[in-house]
Each structure stands twice: as structure tokens, then as C-alpha cells.
Amino acid sequence: MGDHRRADGEDDASYDGVGLWSVNEYGYLSSADIQESPNQNERPEGTKIQLLVIHCISLPPGKYGGVDVKNFFLNKLDPSDHPYFRGIANTKVSAHFFVCRKGQVTQFVSCLRRAWHAGDSIWHGKSGCNDFSIGIELEGTDKSVFTEAQYGSLAKLSSILVKKYRIKDIVSHGDIARPKGRKTDPGVLFDWDKYRTMMEVD
Ligand SMILES: [Zn+2]
Numbered sequence: 001m002g003d004h005r006r007a008d009g010e011d012d013a014s015y016d017g018v019g020l021w022s023v024n025e026y027g028y029l030s031s032a033d034i035q036e037s038p039n040q041n042e043r044p045e046g047t048k049i050q051l052l053v054i055h056c057i058s059l060p061p062g063k064y065g066g067v068d069v070k071n072f073f074l075n076k077l078d079p080s081d082h083p084y085f086r087g088i089a090n091t092k093v094s095a096h097f098f099v100c101r102k103g104q105v106t107q108f109v110s111c112l113r114r115a116w117h118a119g120d121s122i123w124h125g126k127s128g129c130n131d132f133s134i135g136i137e138l139e140g141t142d143k144s145v146f147t148e149a150q151y152g153s154l155a156k157l158s159s160i161l162v163k164k165y166r167i168k169d170i171v172s173h174g175d176i177a178r179p180k181g182r183k184t185d186p187g188v189l190f191d192w193d194k195y196r197t198m199m200e201v202d
Contacts, residue, residue: 021156023164027111029157032097037073037108039094039116044131049111049165051133052158053118055095055173056140056186060084064101064139073098073108093117095135097157103149105157111165119183121176123169129176134161142187151191155198162199 021031028034043049059068060082071077072088079089095117098106109115117135121127136157138150161167172190177183 021160023111023160029105029107032105032107034107035070035074037094038075039092040109040113043114047132049132049134050168051123051129052161052167052170053129053133053135053173053176054186055117055135056138056142058139058141061141069098070106095137097136099136099150099153100139101147101150103153105153118173118176120178122178123171123176138186140186142184143189145189151194151198155195159200
């Protein structure tokens with residue numbers, strides 16, 4: 001359980017090969033569907049990326065597989081589509097990556113730039129975590145379990161990012177959000193042990 005390394009020839013649709021993914025010099029993942037969000041800006045000059053922040057989102061909450069998260073990060077959510085959307089349609093947020101239930105990765109912001117995912121936040125005494133972090137959203141809710149495909153893609157993506165940017169720590173949005181309790185994602189059912197075991201950091 002939880003071991004993604006399979007014998008040759010054993011099929012695993014959620015996992016499509018080690019080493020095929022890479023992040024280029026411009027901060028984009030080779031395998032991602034790139035959808036540039038307007039909700040981004042430059043990181044403060046000289047900032048080192050130090051942190052990965054794991055989130056979850058689905059729109060409306062609990063509904064999977066649609067285009068509304070993508071539309072939300074692109075400021076294209078139609079408030080007339082769902083009552084829930086009326087409250088958030090004008091909120092300008094983004095994340096660097098979104099991993100859908102099937103494990104496919106969409107990238108909204110280059111890793112070199114600042115995505116707007118963490119809000120008021122603090123890590124090791126440093127506030128404003130958007131400045132020095134990369135945000136990864138999993139399609140889900142704070143009370144959902146996540147799919148094998150998501151763990152596979154998240155672990156692979158995280159491994160690449162940790163190596164490339166020498167990231168020091170991986171946290172949940174709930175860990176860093178302030179005031180404490182403002183956010184609880186990705187929730188108690190996110191399996192940190194499984195995730196860390198699957199990462200290929202050596
Ligand atoms: Zn979050």
C-alpha cells in the first residue's frame with residue numbers, strides 16, 4: 001500500500017513514468033495544461049522559494065470534474081451558474097497548480113511568480129507566505145479522501161519542485177493560515193504519511 005514503484009509492465013494509469021516531468025527555466029511544468037491566471041504578480045526581489053503549501057478546492061464544494069475551479073482562477077466564474085458562486089465570483093485568487101481527481105495537472109502561475117493562494121499566513125515567523133511559497137490545490141473538500149491518481153501526481157510534482165527549488169518544508173494551508181482556524185484544507189483525511197512515502201526525494 002502506498003508504494004508507487006511497480007514492477008515493469010504492471011499497469012498504473014495514475015502514474016505515467018518517473019523522469020518524464022520537469023519544470024523548465026521559466027517555472028512551468030512540462031506535463032501541465034497551462035492556463036495563465038491574471039491573479040499573480042512578481043515575488044519580492046531576491047525571494048527564495050522555500051515552502052510548498054497543499055490546499056484543496058472544488059466548485060461548488062464537493063462537485064468534481066467541472067471547469068469551475070479553472071474559471072475561478074481565471075476570473076471567469078459565472079455568478080449566475082450556482083448560488084455559491086455569487087459570494088466568491090469577485091474574489092481574485094490563484095494557485096500555481098491544480099490537481100484534478102484524475103491526477104491531471106493544470107498550472108495557472110509560473111513557479112517563478114507569486115500566486116495568490118495562502119492569504120494571511122505565517123511560517124516560522126515569516127508572514128505573507130505567498131511571497132516565498134508554491135501553492136498546489138487538490139480537487140476535493142476538507143472532508144474528502146483523495147484519489148490514488150492525485151497522490152501520484154502530487155508526489156511526483158512535489159519531488160520535482162523540492163529538488164529544483166530546494167524547498168525546505170511542506171505544509172497544509174491550515175497550518176499557516178491566520179488567524180488560526182481560518183482555513184483547514186486539505187483536511188484531516190489528507191494522508192501525509194502516504195504522500196511523503198510516495199515522494200522520491202533522495
Ligand atoms: Zn487553501
